[in-house]
Amino acid sequence: MKAKSGATALLGIAVLMGLTYAWAEDTAKPAKPAAAAAKSEKSEKKAAKGRLPPYFAKAGISDVQREKVYSIQGKYKPQIDKLEEELKALRAQEMTEVEGVLTAEQKTRLAELRAEAQKKRDEKKKTAPAESDDDDEKPADTAK
Numbered sequence: 573m574k575a576k577s578g579a580t581a582l583l584g585i586a587v588l589m590g591l592t593y594a595w596a597e598d599t600a601k602p603a604k605p606a607a608a609a610a611k612s613e614k615s616e617k618k619a620a621k622g623r624l625p626p627y628f629a630k631a632g633i634s635d636v637q638r639e640k641v642y643s644i645q646g647k648y649k650p651q652i653d654k655l656e657e658e659l660k661a662l663r664a665q666e667m668t669e670v671e672g673v674l675t676a677e678q679k680t681r682l683a684e685l686r687a688e689a690q691k692k693r694d695e696k697k698k699t700a701p702a703e704s705d706d707d708d709e710k711p712a713d714t715a716k
Contacts, residue, residue: 622646 622642624633633641674682 622645624638624641628638628641671679671682
C-alpha cells in the first residue's frame with residue numbers, strides 16, 4: 573500500500589511540474605541587428621526550445637541561462653510525459669472502480685449531470701470573450 577501511495581505522490585508531483593510549465597509564459601527576446609539575427613536564427617533552430625518557469629524572464633536571466641533552462645527541461649520532459657500518461661491511466665482506472673460502486677439509476681443520473689455540465693461549458697465558450705483578462709489564473713512572465 574505504501575509503494576502505491578508513493579508512486580501516486582510521485583506522479584502528482586510530476587503533474588504539478590507539468591502544470592507549472594503550461595502556465596508559464598515565455599517572453600520575446602529583444603530585437604537584434606539584422607546580421608546578428610540571421611546568424612542566431614540558424615543556431616536557435618538547433619537549440620532546445622521550452623518555456624521559462626513563471627517570473628524567470630522578469631528575474632533578468634541571460635540568453636545563456638535561458639538555453640540552459642531549456643536544456644534541463646528537455647532532459648526531464650520524456651520522464652514527465654511518461655509519468656503524466658501513467659497518472660492519466662491511473663485516474664481513469666480509479667474512476668472506473670469508483671463508478672462501479674454506483675447503481676444503474678445512479679450511473680444514468682451521473683451521465684445526465686455530466687451532459688448538462690458539458691452543455692453549460694459549451695454555451696459558456698460560445699458567449700465568452702476570445703481572450704480572458706483574468707491575470708490571476710495564469711502567472712504572466714513577460715518582460716517589457
